[in-house]
Amino acid sequence: MGESILDVIMSYFRENIDKLAGYTPGFQPDSADVVKLNTNENPYPPSPKVAEAIASVSAESLRKYPCPFLGDTFRDAAAEVLGVDADNIICTNGGDDLLTIVIRSFCDTNRPIAYPVPTYSLYTVLSDIQDCPPAIEIPFGKDGSLPDELADTGASLTIVCNPNAPTGSFVSPDEIKKLADKLKSKSIVLVDEAYIDYAQDNCLGLIDKCENVIILRSMSKGYSLCGLRFGFGIAPKPIIEGLRKVKDSYNVDSISIAAATAAMKDQDYFKASVNKVISERTRLTDSLRRLAMEVPDSQSNFVLAKCIDCDAAQIYEKLAEQNIYVRYFNLDGLSDKLRITVGTKEQNDKLIAELKNIL
Amino acid sequence: MGESILDVIMSYFRENIDKLAGYTPGFQPDSADVVKLNTNENPYPPSPKVAEAIASVSAESLRKYPCPFLGDTFRDAAAEVLGVDADNIICTNGGDDLLTIVIRSFCDTNRPIAYPVPTYSLYTVLSDIQDCPPAIEIPFGKDGSLPDELADTGASLTIVCNPNAPTGSFVSPDEIKKLADKLKSKSIVLVDEAYIDYAQDNCLGLIDKCENVIILRSMSKGYSLCGLRFGFGIAPKPIIEGLRKVKDSYNVDSISIAAATAAMKDQDYFKASVNKVISERTRLTDSLRRLAMEVPDSQSNFVLAKCIDCDAAQIYEKLAEQNIYVRYFNLDGLSDKLRITVGTKEQNDKLIAELKNIL
Numbered sequence: 001m002g003e004s005i006l007d008v009i010m011s012y013f014r015e016n017i018d019k020l021a022g023y024t025p026g027f028q029p030d031s032a033d034v035v036k037l038n039t040n041e042n043p044y045p046p047s048p049k050v051a052e053a054i055a056s057v058s059a060e061s062l063r064k065y066p067c068p069f070l071g072d073t074f075r076d077a078a079a080e081v082l083g084v085d086a087d088n089i090i091c092t093n094g095g096d097d098l099l100t101i102v103i104r105s106f107c108d109t110n111r112p113i114a115y116p117v118p119t120y121s122l123y124t125v126l127s128d129i130q131d132c133p134p135a136i137e138i139p140f141g142k143d144g145s146l147p148d149e150l151a152d153t154g155a156s157l158t159i160v161c162n163p164n165a166p167t168g169s170f171v172s173p174d175e176i177k178k179l180a181d182k183l184k185s186k187s188i189v190l191v192d193e194a195y196i197d198y199a200q201d202n203c204l205g206l207i208d209k210c211e212n213v214i215i216l217r218s219m220s221k222g223y224s225l226c227g228l229r230f231g232f233g234i235a236p237k238p239i240i241e242g243l244r245k246v247k248d249s250y251n252v253d254s255i256s257i258a259a260a261t262a263a264m265k266d267q268d269y270f271k272a273s274v275n276k277v278i279s280e281r282t283r284l285t286d287s288l289r290r291l292a293m294e295v296p297d298s299q300s301n302f303v304l305a306k307c308i309d310c311d312a313a314q315i316y317e318k319l320a321e322q323n324i325y326v327r328y329f330n331l332d333g334l335s336d337k338l339r340i341t342v343g344t345k346e347q348n349d350k351l352i353a354e355l356k357n358i359l
Numbered sequence: 360m361g362e363s364i365l366d367v368i369m370s371y372f373r374e375n376i377d378k379l380a381g382y383t384p385g386f387q388p389d390s391a392d393v394v395k396l397n398t399n400e401n402p403y404p405p406s407p408k409v410a411e412a413i414a415s416v417s418a419e420s421l422r423k424y425p426c427p428f429l430g431d432t433f434r435d436a437a438a439e440v441l442g443v444d445a446d447n448i449i450c451t452n453g454g455d456d457l458l459t460i461v462i463r464s465f466c467d468t469n470r471p472i473a474y475p476v477p478t479y480s481l482y483t484v485l486s487d488i489q490d491c492p493p494a495i496e497i498p499f500g501k502d503g504s505l506p507d508e509l510a511d512t513g514a515s516l517t518i519v520c521n522p523n524a525p526t527g528s529f530v531s532p533d534e535i536k537k538l539a540d541k542l543k544s545k546s547i548v549l550v551d552e553a554y555i556d557y558a559q560d561n562c563l564g565l566i567d568k569c570e571n572v573i574i575l576r577s578m579s580k581g582y583s584l585c586g587l588r589f590g591f592g593i594a595p596k597p598i599i600e601g602l603r604k605v606k607d608s609y610n611v612d613s614i615s616i617a618a619a620t621a622a623m624k625d626q627d628y629f630k631a632s633v634n635k636v637i638s639e640r641t642r643l644t645d646s647l648r649r650l651a652m653e654v655p656d657s658q659s660n661f662v663l664a665k666c667i668d669c670d671a672a673q674i675y676e677k678l679a680e681q682n683i684y685v686r687y688f689n690l691d692g693l694s695d696k697l698r699i700t701v702g703t704k705e706q707n708d709k710l711i712a713e714l715k716n717i718l
Contacts, residue, residue, distance in 0.1 A: 014466075023604075025424070045419035065400065093612075105376050188371050246488055250455065
């Protein structure tokens with residue numbers, strides 16, 4: 001079809017959708033023969049209990065709908081591990097599904113969203129899809145601290161990615177509580193804890209203290225289940241009740257409920273996996289610093305390395321030529337940096353060796 | 360927490376969300392010892408290839424994200440079976456996910472949705488979540504035909520559930536094409552073909568002829584995969600491109616892609632399963648008619664039976680007491696009817712025997 005017909009067709013869409021560039025996920029190379037450190041996946045496999053759980057779901061049972069609204073087995077398991085009530089939990093099709101549900105619940109053309117930057121680039125895309133006023137973006141403090149202005153934006157939804165992506169910096173639960181208290185009766189505070197498994201603390205304790213806090217969790221990182229799409233929200237019960245009205249009735253499927261439940265229950269395996277990554281994170285950080293890169297301490301499963309006397313874009317290209325993929329963002333404040341997922345010892349060694357070659 | 364605190368908390372939500380009652384899915388009894396004819400599930404299991412496909416997904420592969428935007432293996436398989444291009448297809452987390460994506464793409468406070476009624480009750484819920492003007496609901500013709508007024512509503516999105524739920528009636532692709540032509544450059548026409556596997560024809564042929572048609576398909580019914588949450592949309596490529604910007608990047612997971620692909624490829628099994636249900640549908644319809652119920656011919660995997668000298672609500676209750684579940688809608692035009700999913704021969708016999716007892 002010619003360009004003119006395409007223009008006519010696209011005009012069926014809402015104007016904000018037409019204008020939208022859309023979110024760009026990290027490159028997923030097909031080949032197994034690559035060192036893939038670009039999308040913050042866990043380099044270690046999930047618990048062996050996951051395979052058992054998947055095998056235990058009979059194909060015959062798939063003919064029936066999952067338990068509506070619930071994912072009850074998962075909610076019960078997570079509630080026990082996290083010390084909250086099952087009614088404080090909502091299951092979602094990955095953390096991104098929770099972000100979508102939250103933005104559809106609290107934001108619209110008169111209700112903007114605010115967050116400190118740089119951060120996860122999906123927030124602004126979802127704000128644009130919802131046709132919100134331009135997202136209110138306030139720079140983090142130089143040390144990764146919350147900017148004071150965040151308490152004064154007039155936004156209906158305030159998101160703090162914590163630990164933050166792509167910087168790996170962390171804000172203490174106390175600081176988040178202060179923000180939530182200031183925003184009481186004004187704004188929901190969504191704490192995106194997708195990377196919390198690798199951090200020193202978390203905001204779970206705020207659920208009982210702050211009526212306006214929602215915590216996002218994901219099974220993708222510490223539990224090694226990116227491919228399963230399973231996340232969840234933790235919030236005061238009245239908030240969960242409202243979010244449930246907005247989510248698809250059957251947003252998580254029977255197999256992923258079983259697999260995520262098994263992964264959540266195997267806390268010993270989880271902790272061992274997380275500790276391996278944290279220990280490699282220390283080694284990777286040290287090695288990068290010895291290459292004269294500036295690498296702030298990370299509380300996540302990736303590091304953000306700043307090139308001092310080198311060109312980040314060029315290094316990205318040269319690494320890719322060697323089948324080593326890291327993430328490069330051609331954005332203000334990030335264009336001199338590389339976001340590098342913590343891999344296995346072998347992967348990290350290969351990366352460091354190749355970086356030595358390049359530099 | 361007291362009611363007053365709850366009121367305060369709920370006010371964080373948008374007004375339209377606060378007011379929303381939310382969608383009520385059909386009851387899912389826990390016990391296996393029931394005759395479950397209330398949610399239009401397939402009484403037969405999915406293809407044995409599905410279990411093989413699930414077993415072939417290694418748990419280790421789950422640590423990585425699925426192929427973003429794509430579900431390529433599924434799109435290729437479906438494209439071949441349906442005789443369309445893979446680029447005409449978008450994979451979704453069940454058909455409901457496509458409905459949500461479509462409404463977020465085309466509708467807002469100034470862009471209403473229209474559809475003939477009675478029909479799938481989720482449409483109005485999604486319209487309310489999107490804060491659209493009140494959904495424009497126009498009664499079907501008495502014979503299940505499309506009302507002429509549907510071409511004149513001013514809606515940005517017009518949905519036709521075809522075969523329709525809960526009536527089982529069917530509108531010919533020619534009639535849908537006439538509607539789409541009249542609505543050209545005015546409205547998207549979404550043909551919800553969730554139940555098309557059991558119908559005599561379908562609207563696939565319109566994709567090349569109408570720039571404004573989107574077809575919804577589901578793997579839940581004919582392919583027996585309700586529990587997997589896998590649906591897809593078929594539309595002209597420019598429409599698919601726009602919808603992709605709105606959907607979550609990773610809205611379908613690695614296991615369900617593999618399972619749905621295997622089910623789609625096993626067309627022999629699929630056709631045999633569909634034919635068994637169609638043959639039972641004829642037998643069930645005849646039996647109900649002999650019980651002096653009014654049962655229009657259905658093109659779906661359920662029938663809508665009207666009680667002539669009996670009380671539908673009462674029959675629903677009495678059947679439930681015997682662990683036989685059908686669906687009762689306490690709504691205008693439906694309160695004298697029962698929607699009954701076509702079960703296995705044994706299930707249908709059990710239902711008919713119990714109905715004879717009750718009547």
